[in-house]
Amino acid sequence: MxxxxxxxxxxxxxxxxxxxxxxxxxxxxxxxxxxxxxxxxxxxxxxxxxxxxxxxxxxxxxxxxxxxxxxxxxxxxxxxxxxxxxxxxxxxxxGDARLVTGEYRDELMGHDYDGITEYDNDLPPWWKYGFYLTIVFALVYVGYYHVARSGQLQLAEYETEMRQAARLVSAGPDDPNRLTTYAALSAPADLSAGKALFVTNCAPCHGANAEGKVGPNLTDDYWLHGGEINQVYKTIKFGVASKGMVAWKSKLAGKQILQLASYIKSLQGTKPANAKEPQGEKEAADSKPVAAQ
Structure with missing residues (x-):
């Protein structure tokens, strides 16, 4: 004491x-x-x-x-x-370590086969308790994420983090992550201007009728970077350096890029001669859009 x-x-x-x-x-x-x-x-x-x-x-x-x-x-x-x-x-x-090592340690079980004896060793209690804990954790995990759907799985968590990160990036006109909501132009004057831009700037790689040469065929339903009008607009504006597609944002105005994208969309289903084989993923053909401007 x-x-x-x-x-x-x-x-x-x-x-x-x-x-x-x-x-x-x-x-x-x-x-x-x-x-x-x-x-x-x-x-x-x-x-x-x-x-x-x-x-x-x-x-x-x-x-x-x-x-x-x-x-x-x-x-x-x-x-x-x-x-x-x-x-x-x-x-x-x-000095008694039973809590860590277990109750039985190298105890003979009475089995003898050609001079080979069998020992009884307890699994360490810490291992058994850890195993029980993983079972409890698995039940809670499945209940929380897959049954109650209260938590986000890996893909949903990744998408949430990407959206949060996008908010930290400047959403100016030169930001490739900025979402646009343009509708394709259908006025004859706009499509004519888009055709002139295509012949001057795009035909060397995509062909005079967009049948595809070095670049992909633009008249089928297959797209490498998306076939929706805003995706085509983004591809033209910012380019795809890894595929050799140059960015036209410094050479064409925004209205010109939209006219060019609208003209490309108008060529869908024209089936020109000597069309290049499809590339990318197939997208459902959308209906002819109404002019937004």
Whole structure:
């Protein structure tokens, strides 16, 4: 009991001694303004003091265990304590590691085959408890994500993060992530202007009738980067460097790009001679759009 009282007294003195340093360390951590050199030193001093106090407590705790070891052994030997879970936890303090290693260790099972004997070894309790925990976790996971659908799966979480990231990017006219809502132009003047732009700028790669040469065929239902009018507009404006498609945003105005995209959309299903084989993914042919401008 004297050792226990000594431990409590030393703990109280340690807490009183560490209180100012711990308070200063907490105040430093709580500040939001940039820390200066002096503040940083004060923080590390407080952290070192805390570590020293914890070390002192550990040493005193070990000393207390050494003094109370005989008492703990007598308590551990009681039948009402020895085989309980709390008793096994107490056994770790007196040298019995059953809680970690298991009940049975290298015990013969009485089986002998040509001089080969069989031992019985318990699975370590920590392993068994961990296995039970994974079962509980799996049930909670399936219930939360697949039954109740309260959480986002990986794909939905990825899409959410991409949308959040897109908000941080400037949505100016030169931002390739900016969504447009244009409708294809159908006025003869616009389509005629789009045709002139196509012959001048696009025919060398896509053919005079958009049948496809170096570039893909633009008259079928297959598209490499989307066949909706706004996707075609984006492809023309920003290009696809990896496929050799140049960006026309510095050479054509926005109205010209929309006229060009509208003319390309008007060529769908024309089936020109010597058409290049389909490339990309097939998209359902949409109805002829109404002019937006």
């Amino acid at each position: 004297r050792a226990f009282r000594y431990f409590l007294g030393a703990a109280g003195v340690g807490l009183l001694a560490a209180r100012p340093a711990l308070g200063q360390a907490a105040e430093v951590v709580a500040r939001t303004q940039p820390a200066g050199p002096g503040t940083e030193k004060l923080f590390w001093f407080g952290l070192s003091t805390l570590g020293l106090v914890l070390l002192v407590f550990l040493v005193l705790f070990m000393a207390l265990l050494l003094n109370l070891r005989l008492v703990l052994r007598k308590v551990y030997a009681l039948p009402t304590v020895h085989d309980t879970w709390s008793g096994r936890a107490l056994g770790l303090l007196v």
